[in-house]
Amino acid sequence: MDFYPKVKSAVNYFKQFSLSGKLALIMILIILLIAIFAPCLSSHPHQRSSGSALTPPDGEHLLGTDDLGIDLWAQIANGARISLMVGFGTALLAALGGGILGIIAAYKGGLIDKILMRLIDIMMVMPDLPVMILLAAFFGPSLFNIILVLSLFSWIRPARVVRSQILMLKEQSYIKSAESYGASSWYLICKHFLPEVSPLLAVSIIRLSGRAIVAEAGLSFLGLGDPTSRSWGLIIHHALNFAGIYYTPFWRWWLLYPWLALTILIVSLAFIGRDLERIVDPRLGK
Amino acid sequence: MKLKFKRLRKRLITLLVISLLVFSLFGCGTEEAMDEQDVDLIDEAEEQVEVVRLEGGSDDGYPTPYAHYSRGPGAYKMNLIFDGLLERDEDGLVLWLAEDYEVSDDGRQYLFTIRNEVKWQDGEAMTAEDVKFTFEYSSEHPMVRTRVEPDEVEVEVKGDNQVLFTASEPNASLLYNLGRVPIIPKHIWEDVENPEDYLEEEAVIGTGPYRLADYSQEHGTYRFEAFEDFWGPRQNVKAIEFIPVSEDIMAFEQREIDLTRIGTDLLPRFEKQEGVEVVQRPAFWGYRLRFNMQDNAQLEDKELRQAISYALDLEDMVERDARGAGVPGSAGILPPDHVMYNPEVKNYGQNLDKAEELLVDLGYDQVNEDGIRYNEDGEKLCFDLFVRDSTIRLAEIMNEQLSELGINLSIRSEERQTHDNRLHNNDYQLIIHGGGGWGGDPDYLRERFMTSTDDEEYVDTQSLGYENQELNQLLEEQRYEVDQERREEIIFEIQELLAEDVPQIALYYPAGYTAYRADKYDGWMFMFDHHSLTHPKLSYLTRE
Numbered sequence: 001m002d003f004y005p006k007v008k009s010a011v012n013y014f015k016q017f018s019l020s021g022k023l024a025l026i027m028i029l030i031i032l033l034i035a036i037f038a039p040c041l042s043s044h045p046h047q048r049s050s051g052s053a054l055t056p057p058d059g060e061h062l063l064g065t066d067d068l069g070i071d072l073w074a075q076i077a078n079g080a081r082i083s084l085m086v087g088f089g090t091a092l093l094a095a096l097g098g099g100i101l102g103i104i105a106a107y108k109g110g111l112i113d114k115i116l117m118r119l120i121d122i123m124m125v126m127p128d129l130p131v132m133i134l135l136a137a138f139f140g141p142s143l144f145n146i147i148l149v150l151s152l153f154s155w156i157r158p159a160r161v162v163r164s165q166i167l168m169l170k171e172q173s174y175i176k177s178a179e180s181y182g183a184s185s186w187y188l189i190c191k192h193f194l195p196e197v198s199p200l201l202a203v204s205i206i207r208l209s210g211r212a213i214v215a216e217a218g219l220s221f222l223g224l225g226d227p228t229s230r231s232w233g234l235i236i237h238h239a240l241n242f243a244g245i246y247y248t249p250f251w252r253w254w255l256l257y258p259w260l261a262l263t264i265l266i267v268s269l270a271f272i273g274r275d276l277e278r279i280v281d282p283r284l285g286k
Numbered sequence: 287m288k289l290k291f292k293r294l295r296k297r298l299i300t301l302l303v304i305s306l307l308v309f310s311l312f313g314c315g316t317e318e319a320m321d322e323q324d325v326d327l328i329d330e331a332e333e334q335v336e337v338v339r340l341e342g343g344s345d346d347g348y349p350t351p352y353a354h355y356s357r358g359p360g361a362y363k364m365n366l367i368f369d370g371l372l373e374r375d376e377d378g379l380v381l382w383l384a385e386d387y388e389v390s391d392d393g394r395q396y397l398f399t400i401r402n403e404v405k406w407q408d409g410e411a412m413t414a415e416d417v418k419f420t421f422e423y424s425s426e427h428p429m430v431r432t433r434v435e436p437d438e439v440e441v442e443v444k445g446d447n448q449v450l451f452t453a454s455e456p457n458a459s460l461l462y463n464l465g466r467v468p469i470i471p472k473h474i475w476e477d478v479e480n481p482e483d484y485l486e487e488e489a490v491i492g493t494g495p496y497r498l499a500d501y502s503q504e505h506g507t508y509r510f511e512a513f514e515d516f517w518g519p520r521q522n523v524k525a526i527e528f529i530p531v532s533e534d535i536m537a538f539e540q541r542e543i544d545l546t547r548i549g550t551d552l553l554p555r556f557e558k559q560e561g562v563e564v565v566q567r568p569a570f571w572g573y574r575l576r577f578n579m580q581d582n583a584q585l586e587d588k589e590l591r592q593a594i595s596y597a598l599d600l601e602d603m604v605e606r607d608a609r610g611a612g613v614p615g616s617a618g619i620l621p622p623d624h625v626m627y628n629p630e631v632k633n634y635g636q637n638l639d640k641a642e643e644l645l646v647d648l649g650y651d652q653v654n655e656d657g658i659r660y661n662e663d664g665e666k667l668c669f670d671l672f673v674r675d676s677t678i679r680l681a682e683i684m685n686e687q688l689s690e691l692g693i694n695l696s697i698r699s700e701e702r703q704t705h706d707n708r709l710h711n712n713d714y715q716l717i718i719h720g721g722g723g724w725g726g727d728p729d730y731l732r733e734r735f736m737t738s739t740d741d742e743e744y745v746d747t748q749s750l751g752y753e754n755q756e757l758n759q760l761l762e763e764q765r766y767e768v769d770q771e772r773r774e775e776i777i778f779e780i781q782e783l784l785a786e787d788v789p790q791i792a793l794y795y796p797a798g799y800t801a802y803r804a805d806k807y808d809g810w811m812f813m814f815d816h817h818s819l820t821h822p823k824l825s826y827l828t829r830e
Contacts, residue, residue: 048686053606068606068682141699227678227699228685238679243549244535250551 013279021275024268031265035080044071046078046230057253064253066235067242072253075230076261082143082231083265086216087209090150094212095205098155102162103193107170107185113163120156128153132215136224143226146219150212158204162197169196199280206276210269217262232258335523335807339543340820342528343506344702349498350489351429351468352481356706358722361431362821364468366510366526367407368492371398371417372465374813375824379465382518383412383493393456393768396464400447404517406471407491414443419472421451427481433463456768459729469493495521495827505530519827522809526826538801545802545810545820550609553799561805569613569623569795570725570817573680576717576790580751584665585715589644591788595634596641597691598684604794607680611799615792618781619731621724623795628778632785641691650692659692671695671716674705680793681718712750724795725815728777732761735789752789 017025034041044050044061049069057064063072105116132149139145169175175192183191217233219225225234235258245251346360347353349367354360373382381387384398404412418441425436439451439460453460471491478484490498495518496510508528512521531537538546548556548564556562575594577585584590600614613622618631645651649661660666673681678699685695695716700708708714723730737753760780767773800819802810809826810819819825 048689049606053609067609068679068686227675228682228697241676243547244533244552246533247535247539247555248549248551 016279017272017275020271024271024275027264027268028272031080031261031268032084034077035084038074038077038081041077042071042074044074046070046074050074054250054254056249063257066238066254067250070230072235072257075235076232076258079230079232079235079258080261080265082229083213083216083262086143086147086150086231087213087265087269088205089147090154090212090216091205091208093147093151094154094208095158095201097151098158098204099162099194099197099201100189101155102159103166103189103197105159106163106166107188107193116159120159123153123156126153129215129218132219133222133224136219141224141226143229146216146225147212150215154208154212157208158201161200161204165197165200166193169193199276203273203276203280206269206273210266210273213262213269214266232262236262334521337525337527338523338545338807338826339527339529340545341531341534341537341543342508343530345503345506346508348485348489348501348503349508350481350484351424351431351470352427353485353489354430356430358818358821362818362823363508363510363528365494365821366496366823366826367490367494367498368468368470369494370466370468371400372461373824374815374822376811377814379462382465383417383469384465387461389461393458394453396451396453396461397444398449398451398464400449401517402447404493405515406493407497407513407515408471408474408488409515410471410473412469412471412493414447414449416472417441417449417469418443419476420467420469423470423475423481424467429468433466434460439464455766457765458767458770458773459727459765462727493517495519495823496526499525519829521826522828523807523826538803541803544806545800548799548801550611550799552801556801561803562801563804563808564799564801565810565819566611566799567797567817567819568725568812569621569797570815571720571722572615572621572724572795573677573718573720573793574615574619574790575684575793576714576719576749577752578712578715578717578750579789580712582669582715582751584667585669586751587648588787589648590650590667591791592634593641593644593648593691594688594693595788595791596637596644597688597693598634598791598793599636599687600794602636602687603680603683606683608794608796608798612794612796615794616781617785617788617792619724619734619784619790619792620728620777620781621792621795624725624728626728626774626777628781630778631781634785636687638690645691653692656694657689657692658694667693669693669695669715670698671718672698672700672705672708672714673718674720675699675701677718677720684718684793718793722817725817727815728780729765731777731780731784732765735784736761749789752787754783754787754789757783757787 014022014025038046047070049065050071051061051065051069053065053067053069055061055065061071061073063076065071066075101116105113132153135149135152136146139149169192175188178188178192216225216231217236220229220231220233221237221240225231227234236255239245239251239255239258242250242254245255345355346357346363347355349360349364351364351368354364369383371382371384371387372379374380383401383404385401386399388397389395398417400412400414400417406412421434421439421441424432424434428436437454438457439453442450442452444450451464469492474488474491475481493516495513495516497513498508499511500507500509506528507530510526512524529543531543534543534546535548535552537543553564556564577591579585595617604610604612604614616622616627616631617634618628620627622629645659645667650659650667651661653659654666658666658668671681671684678697681695681697681699685697688695709717709719733748735749735752735757737758757780760776760783764773764776764780767776802808802819809829811822811825811829812819813822813824816822
């Protein structure tokens with residue numbers, strides 16, 4: 001039974017989480033399930049109207065409807081897919097890309113390292129939101145472009161963290177001896193470096209996904225997302241565009257629920273990120 | 287035990303942070319107290335309001351007749367500085383820079399007597415020469431909103447203060463158009479080669495009631511101040527400011543601005559508020575669906591356009607997009623509030639069976655797995671629909687309605703400038719065009735539907751690739767018809783033809799509500815053919 005120890009170690013990991021971390025994990029799991037089973041979870045379509053406009057939450061429409069009469073629960077459930085996809089898509093792309101660049105920079109050193117470090121310096125001083133807005137406007141509104149643009153601004157942190165870790169690792173004697181036996185760079189990266197930095201990358205992924213989800217919501221809110229998608233940011237965008245929504249009762253469902261969903265997801269990711277960091281780096285635990 | 291406490295505290299803190307976030311986001315603005323300390327701005331002795339603040343924040347261009355943006359907010363800011371020969375009040379044209387005018391019996395000659403003692407804002411006297419110069423200069427350099435075509439009239443100065451316009455043909459809308467041209471000073475403009483690039487301080491010198499005191503392109507702010515030596519009625523408002531606001535209704539509640547548009551759902555709130563007046567705007571602004579028939583052979587079929595008309599539920603659009611505050615579009619284009627509206631015009635209404643029948647007859651009789659209809663050549667009914675970012679919801683409603691019929695729209699939204707450029711360059715298949723002027727002289731139908739010429743001038747408004755000789759003839763005829771009754775008959779007939787041909791679809795005319803602080807200023811008025819309270823200059827002047 002190869003399977004059992006893995007489950008056991010997963011349970012052990014879970015036990016190391018704080019209470020808030022455990023709650024957060026459960027919340028993420030729930031949101032993930034909602035995203036996966038979105039079409040089965042709501043009896044109403046999320047793209048077209050299924051009732052009269054702006055009905056408050058009732059038995060028919062659990063979370064009410066928006067100004068077009070589209071069921072909000074259906075939109076939020078389907079929007080979870082977009083948020084998670086953007087969040088984890090961006091984070092994976094950025095963490096892997098950044099991680100590999102970091103490894104190369106540290107291991108190869110020399111000119112490559114210098115160029116990459118200067119590039120990172122440039123990216124760090126660049127104000128990301130204005131440039132993201134510019135790029136999103138330039139590439140045109142689509143989900144894929146948003147993931148791309150967000151990744152473009154997210155790889156710096158993982159690259160720096162990984163680089164410093166590798167700089168330390170490559171002086172270790174076991175790496176030195178592997179090198180002397182003729183191990184190729186590729187072999188070293190796959191066999192030694194990636195496994196060593198993977199916990200760090202995991203923390204980065206969690207951190208970055210939280211950021212990316214907020215950024216997607218922000219870009220959608222500014223009208224730079226796919227205008228007809230039903231992402232959480234876009235629901236909020238439409239709600240806030242409704243003239244004087246604060247003076248009507250509509251915000252109590254149209255604005256509140258997508259905002260709540262977004263907040264729960266972000267806060268959960270933050271808690272998990274914090275706990276992971278503590279587990280990965282024992283010095284922080286004390 | 288201690289540990290539990292710690293956890294509990296942690297949880298409490300988390301909860302507190304979340305609830306703080308909730309309140310910081312939603313608490314503000316819901317129920318703010320009235321600012322009682324707001325100083326009484328009305329000067330009792332003079333009864334002039336110090337300043338009226340209006341929503342600004344988007345650049346409308348430098349307010350000269352050549353540099354303002356073509357939309358209403360730009361044009362009417364320019365109008366505060368520049369006067370025309372005539373002005374418009376609630377009922378029609380009134381004398382303005384012209385003291386009097388006479389029209390000859392054949393409808394070709396217009397003799398305007400220009401007011402004496404009119405001063406330019408730099409102190410020079412305005413004369414009949416300036417009027418002549420304006421028309422000559424603008425036929426050479428068309429203004430942003432050119433009303434009088436080059437070669438349409440000849441201008442001569444008669445005596446000291448009279449100007450005679452002679453038209454080559456009698457023309458029903460000429461008086462209206464002549465009266466609206468902003469008169470510019472000869473001594474400033476005569477040496478200007480490129481009026482579009484002339485952005486000096488002198489460029490905003492007119493004879494109007496207000497001077498431009500401050501303008502910031504970046505912030506979209508304007509400040510207009512009363513011109514002391516203005517020839518006409520006294521200004522009720524000393525200064526007009528257009529300021530950026532983040533949320534207009536909130537800004538109105540907090541007395542940052544004195545007038546705002548409100549949605550139907552806010553009526554009860556503002557109607558009972560003391561000192562606030564609410565009025566409904568006339569439906570002279572409208573959304574229309576335009577087809578680019580020139581570059582899309584599919585759209586050339588009249589039956590397809592009719593089918594789209596049958597598939598649309600315009601009342602539903604008014605209900606959902608405008609929360610009921612609007613009038614569904616008329617297939618004859620002219621809105622029901624228009625003086626020459628033809629109520630007998632073909633009324634499409636939503637009729638999906640009829641729409642389907644038309645499409646099947648056209649050959650679009652198959653539907654693929656995505657529900658999109660196509661014909662035997664494999665031509666699908668898929669179109670790109672371009673909208674302004676503020677019109678997305680309307681586009682989504684339209685998409686929902688058309689998808690019932692198997693017509694698929696990809697919605698592309700853009701901000702105002704890009705959208706307007708797209709309109710100008712005819713770079714679209716379908717586009718939702720929102721704009722004003724629907725209450726004006728029905729000659730605008732000629733600008734919209736007469737077969738395209740290479741004339742640069744109407745490139746924004748023409749229906750691309752549309753041609754109907756009978757209609758062309760009627761449009762030409764009404765233009766030269768000076769007998770009002772006969773002209774109305776022609777216009778009625780034109781509306782019937784348009785309703786049959788559907789070269790564009792009037793979706794709906796919003797007739798929303800405007801709330802203003804009557805306790806601060808209540809001189810607002812609507813011009814007889816316009817939808818805005820803040821645009822007419824008479825809104826700011828003493829009325830008899």
